[in-house]
Amino acid sequence: MSKMDVTRRGVLKTGAVAGGGLMLPTYLRAAGHEGFTNAPTGSTVTLGFNVPQTGPYADEGADELRAYELAVEHLNGGGDGGMLPTFSSKALEGNGILGKKVEYVTGDTQTKSDAARASAKSMIEKDGAVMITGGSSSGVAIAVQGLCQEAGVIFMAGLTHSNDTTGKDKKANGFRHFFNGYMSGAALAPVLADVYGNDRKAYHLTADYTWGWTQQESIAAATEALGWETVNNVLTPLAATDFSSYIAPVLNSGADVLVLNHYGGNMVNSLTNAVQFGLRDKTINNKNFEIVVPLFSRLMARGAGENIKGILGSTNWHWSLQDEGSKAFVKSFGTKYGFPPSQAAHTCYVQTILYADAVARAGSFNPCAVAEALEGFEFDGLGNGPTLYRAEDHQCFKDVLVVRGKENPTSEFDLLEVVQVTPRAQVEYAPDHPMFAGGALGTCNPGA
Secondary structure, three states: OOOOOOEEEOOOOOOOOOOOOOOOOHHHHHHOOOOOOOOOOOOEEEEEEEEOOOOOOHHHHHHHHHHHHHHHHHHOOOOOOOOOOOOOOOOOOOOOEOOEEEEEEEEEOOOOHHHHHHHHHHHHHOOOOOEEEEOOOHHHHHHHHHHHHHHOOEEEEOOOOOHHHHOOOOOOOEEEOOOOHHHHHHHHHHHHHHHHOOOOEEEEEEEOOHHHHHHHHHHHHHHHOOOOEEEEEEEEOOOOOOOHHHHHHHHHOOOOEEEEEOOHHHHHHHHHHHHHOOHHHOEEOOEEOEEEEEEOOHHHHHHHHHHHOOOEEEEOOOOOOOOHHHHHHHHHHHHHHOOOOOHHHHHHHHHHHHHHHHHHHHOOOOHHHHHHHHOOEEEOOOOOOOEEEOOOOOEEEOOEEEEEEOOOOOOOOOOEEEEEEEOHHHHOOOOOOHHHOOOOOOOOOOOO
16 A cells, blocks of 8 residues: 555635536436435545656656646635636636535556556545546556446546547546647647658657557658658567667668657657767768657656757647636646646646536536536636537547747746647547547446
8 A cells, every 4th residue: 555655635725515506417317416436425525636656757747746736726715726717617616616625635656557546446445536537657547547437436537648548448437638649640740741851761669558559650640641651660668768779770770760659757768868879960861860759748858858959749738828727827836836837737737627617517526417517518718728528539629739849948947849839620530530449438337
């Protein structure tokens, strides 16, 4: 149990029960309020925050936890309210959720699926968590999403980018705000072709699990459609820290682009090794050799240091955005912690607010009422422009950012520049798209 680090945290402020008058969704009108897992009976409600506090994605996990704590503070009426005033829905009143003070427990996923499931199971069974959220690995997210489906609680996925999370492994009790590999390809490929040309030969290094596989497939398909050739794709273990043996063959492959389908500490290490091998100074096929990192974060850019300059990638959100929701969140997070939030922090904060709002709009914590309130929900004011939670697969659709490592950063936080805000319409796809085929959403499980 020590490695799960499951601890109860107090929260700030209580308030009156939320006002009545909300129309109950179809599920509740038919089935009533009783008979679901961990139905809150007292004056509090417990949420489970399951993040990588150790392992290769620990930096993201730390920032996720900061965002969750901030969201709880705002839900309970503390601080400046963050994005609650900018959120298009006005169901939340700053008095907890349905008048119940929000408490939370935390767990360490260790970036391992078994550990993450064990941690989530403990939070549900021992701590009474009515919702689980978190993760910075798609393997973890998919494993915990499956557990939540079985247990009858809502899973609000944190940072998970694999197509499979809302593709073949989608679940009725699971919801994803973060974008996915297909969306990265749709946003990034046209920029790559514009900057580097259509006649390129790409060598991929890919993290050997669900996220790496689907991102590589997405980026390869999108770039090949614009004229690029995929020379090779080599899988690398998630636990790897030295990628030298994987970088060396690139030099003799005929490739003039290296695509690093790595995230977190993996990407920092593989990019560092690539630069040490002199790849960025090479001229291959009469072209400057280029490196691409399809999924970016400011935390990764900080870890990579000088090596990140000029490298293109995509991201879900960035603290420099000037919409009212983003500015409010950056101000609130920065006031509390002293630095701007990452994309991981943003998506986790938003997921917590969206869950609480769905409960408020449904008038119940029943997971099937919450699911019904989220399905087809359109909203704005949370930092990515007008957004849809699609009913068919529980995937959010919103604008996607293409970013580049800044050549002349002004601070340790000013490391990425937004090259393009790709409109939502460019990254949308049909629910039955082949990359998302297999598996069925199924039906909501209210549990006990």
